[in-house]
Amino acid sequence: MAPGNEAGTAKLEYEGKMVELPVFEGSEGEKALDIRALRSQTGMITYDPGFGNTGACESNITFIDGEKGVLRIRGYEIDDLAEHCEFVEVAYLLVNGNLPNPAQRASFSEMLTRASLIHEDMRNFFRQYPEHAHPMAILSACVVSLSTFYPELERSEDEEINVQTTRLISKIRTISAFSYKKFIGQPFVYPRYDLKYCENFLNMMFSSPVHPYELNPVVVKAINQFFILHADHEQNCSTTVVRLVGSSRANLYASIASGVCALWGPLHGGANQAVVEMLEEMQREGWTAADVIAKAKNKESGFRLMGFGHRVYKTYDPRARIAKEACEKVLKQLGVVDPLLDLAFELEDAALNDDYFKERNLYPNVDFYTGITLRAVGIPTNMYPVMFAIGRLPGWIAQWRELWGDPDQRIGRPRQIYTGPVKRDFIPISERG
Numbered sequence: 001m002a003p004g005n006e007a008g009t010a011k012l013e014y015e016g017k018m019v020e021l022p023v024f025e026g027s028e029g030e031k032a033l034d035i036r037a038l039r040s041q042t043g044m045i046t047y048d049p050g051f052g053n054t055g056a057c058e059s060n061i062t063f064i065d066g067e068k069g070v071l072r073i074r075g076y077e078i079d080d081l082a083e084h085c086e087f088v089e090v091a092y093l094l095v096n097g098n099l100p101n102p103a104q105r106a107s108f109s110e111m112l113t114r115a116s117l118i119h120e121d122m123r124n125f126f127r128q129y130p131e132h133a134h135p136m137a138i139l140s141a142c143v144v145s146l147s148t149f150y151p152e153l154e155r156s157e158d159e160e161i162n163v164q165t166t167r168l169i170s171k172i173r174t175i176s177a178f179s180y181k182k183f184i185g186q187p188f189v190y191p192r193y194d195l196k197y198c199e200n201f202l203n204m205m206f207s208s209p210v211h212p213y214e215l216n217p218v219v220v221k222a223i224n225q226f227f228i229l230h231a232d233h234e235q236n237c238s239t240t241v242v243r244l245v246g247s248s249r250a251n252l253y254a255s256i257a258s259g260v261c262a263l264w265g266p267l268h269g270g271a272n273q274a275v276v277e278m279l280e281e282m283q284r285e286g287w288t289a290a291d292v293i294a295k296a297k298n299k300e301s302g303f304r305l306m307g308f309g310h311r312v313y314k315t316y317d318p319r320a321r322i323a324k325e326a327c328e329k330v331l332k333q334l335g336v337v338d339p340l341l342d343l344a345f346e347l348e349d350a351a352l353n354d355d356y357f358k359e360r361n362l363y364p365n366v367d368f369y370t371g372i373t374l375r376a377v378g379i380p381t382n383m384y385p386v387m388f389a390i391g392r393l394p395g396w397i398a399q400w401r402e403l404w405g406d407p408d409q410r411i412g413r414p415r416q417i418y419t420g421p422v423k424r425d426f427i428p429i430s431e432r433g
């Protein structure tokens with residue numbers, strides 16, 4: 001099956017041979033060279049480390065225009081979703097393809113609430129981890145373990161996937177909050193029937209038997225918006241991992257757990273934690289913005305300006321613009337004065353006016369300001385990638401389900417250019433010098 005609409009052919013000439021390869025066009029005008037016949041027709045493969053020029057799939061979930069800074073989820077602008085929706089609506093949009101009507105919204109919320117407990121035996125998982133285990137390690141282990149507590153049910157595949165989807169979107173909150181409580185040595189707080197998605201998560205995080213948590217609407221909206229900004233981002237590293245693991249027909253829990261591990265890296269979803277740690281070090285060491293920019297430009301330093309740059313966006317990440325506005329607003333409404341925000345402003349200003357960053361189209365990405373907002377609502381830095389995972393989960397699930405339903409999809413298995421030793425005769429160990 002062809003991705004999108006036919007858009008002519010491209011000719012490839014090499015060593016006196018000419019092959020014609022089909023070109024296809026997506027609904028937003030992007031063009032792709034279909035190279036599925038390349039090796040059979042030419043004996044050659046393509047070489048594209050990091051897949052920067054390689055389309056792995058056709059998708060109708062999320063569109064990004066990196067040059068114009070556009071992000072749309074199922075056709076809706078991220079600005080509209082962030083401004084007008086709650087996260088549960090965007091999760092429904094991703095998994096079902098349309099925004100829910102009031103009845104669908106109520107039914108989805110009810111299913112999420114009813115699925116919010118984890119099996120009591122899973123509580124023991126948390127007790128066995130060392131004191132300061134990183135919550136991302138616990139999250140990935142618990143997610144893959146859900147497949148042992150909830151083996152495939154005897155129901156139609158679609159119905160089973162819907163159950164697994166709702167179960168995961170709901171339980172990821174409970175697992176995440178429990179991993180935080182484990183980290184701070186407090187008793188677990190169970191989900192409540194009377195609280196909605198984000199409220200329940202915040203209550204499980206911050207309530208305690210001796211100090212009930214008072215929900216602040218500013219914080220609830222900030223967390224809803226944080227999750228929406230992270231909900232999906234087409235074929236990023238962790239989503240590609242979820243699809244690749246799913247392409248072997250591994251179950252949904254195993255595929256998502258793999259995505260959690262990929263997201264953990266500081267170049268990806270771990271960047272929000274790395275940004276705040278970078279700003280804290282800047283404050284502790286008394287570095288100026290110029291000092292930090294100089295370090296980032298010095299290749300020998302191995303230092304990167306975390307929260308800056310993006311493989312796709314060559315202008316301001318639209319999520320970063322929304323996150324920056326939200327960060328200022330939330331801190332002001334909460335009466336929080338955080339010197340790290342001023343340092344972030346100084347760094348952004350210095351970088352955007354520096355030729356090194358301008359020449360490379362390096363702008364703030366989604367991670368540059370989001371951590372400061374999380375800090376203001378009391379979430380610790382090692383939970384920031386976990387927050388990213390909670391937001392990205394509906395996107396991962398939507399992408400995984402799209403892969404499973406795509407007749408074009410086969411098990412992912414890239415090729416390589418081998419540059420190792422050519423054939424060598426075997427030498428018995430007794431004869432080796």
Ligand code: SDX
Pocket residue numbers: 050232233235236237266267268269271296297303304305306307308309310311312360362365366367
């Ligand atoms: C996310 O893909 C997605 O959609 C991801 C994401 C999502 O929603 O899923 O948007 C979430 O992961 C956002 C990115 C979070 N990571 C960081 O903030 C880490 C810091 N950023 C960089 O490491 C980097 O910009 C990446 C990883 C984000 C992108 O890397 P690329 O596309 O491979 O770019 P590159 O490393 O080839 O850099 C190109 C040039 C290099 O310099 P030259 O070799 O041309 O001289 O830009 C330089 C790099 O050294 N560069 C940076 C830089 N980012 C790129 N230099 C200093 N600081 C930086 N942050």
